[in-house]
Amino acid sequence: MSGARAKPQKAYLLDSNWNYGWEFANLERLQPDGDGLGIRGPLWPGSMLDLPRGPWRIPEYLEAPKLIFDPKRKVQDIYAVDYFLFISEKMKSLFDEFVPNSCEYLLCETEFSNGKPGPKIWLCSVVDSYRKAVDVENSPLIHVTRSGGYMISGGADWCFLPDVLKGAQLFRLVEYAVAIFCDQTFKNLCKEKGIKGTSFQQVGFLQE
Numbered sequence: 001m002s003g004a005r006a007k008p009q010k011a012y013l014l015d016s017n018w019n020y021g022w023e024f025a026n027l028e029r030l031q032p033d034g035d036g037l038g039i040r041g042p043l044w045p046g047s048m049l050d051l052p053r054g055p056w057r058i059p060e061y062l063e064a065p066k067l068i069f070d071p072k073r074k075v076q077d078i079y080a081v082d083y084f085l086f087i088s089e090k091m092k093s094l095f096d097e098f099v100p101n102s103c104e105y106l107l108c109e110t111e112f113s114n115g116k117p118g119p120k121i122w123l124c125s126v127v128d129s130y131r132k133a134v135d136v137e138n139s140p141l142i143h144v145t146r147s148g149g150y151m152i153s154g155g156a157d158w159c160f161l162p163d164v165l166k167g168a169q170l171f172r173l174v175e176y177a178v179a180i181f182c183d184q185t186f187k188n189l190c191k192e193k194g195i196k197g198t199s200f201q202q203v204g205f206l207q208e
Helices: 089-098 184-192
Strands: 010-016 022-024 066-069 078-081 084-088 103-107 109-112 121-126 142-144 150-152 170-173 176-183 198-205
Touching (some): 176 184
Parallel strands (some): 066 109
């Protein structure tokens, strides 16, 4: 119908079930200081709130993460660990097709605890990031800290600004880099593709 407004897209926090079914074989050897997966040094050049580097880029590890899987447990397509994702080849194919510029990857080493070759798993970081993409005045439980980040009170209802996000389907916010957000379309794609292990929490809308 001419003049009809587009229906608002729901926004979600993307997470995964916390029932891994695997463990690290070399977590303490990934970085020289034993920091595990964590970021070493500044998250961004100059300031945490500077773009375009974006948050949580994968460090230059001394060796690839090695995961030991329990052969009695079903392998999921996605695991969330320390602000990163560990994803299957199936999940990576979905990312590559529908959000090709949103992530960076590192192929892991895997095996089952019985010595058999493990599944193909990628360490993934969502690096597509946006600044000032939230209408804070209309998101009453989101507060701006002195450093410019977001502090969340309870179950915040996020009011996103579509003009800033420009159709992003999988993204982070510079001011709240711990979270990974996605839209309803991406959530639907995960269901259609039979992705196992995803968890979605609705947190607001991407357009009004």
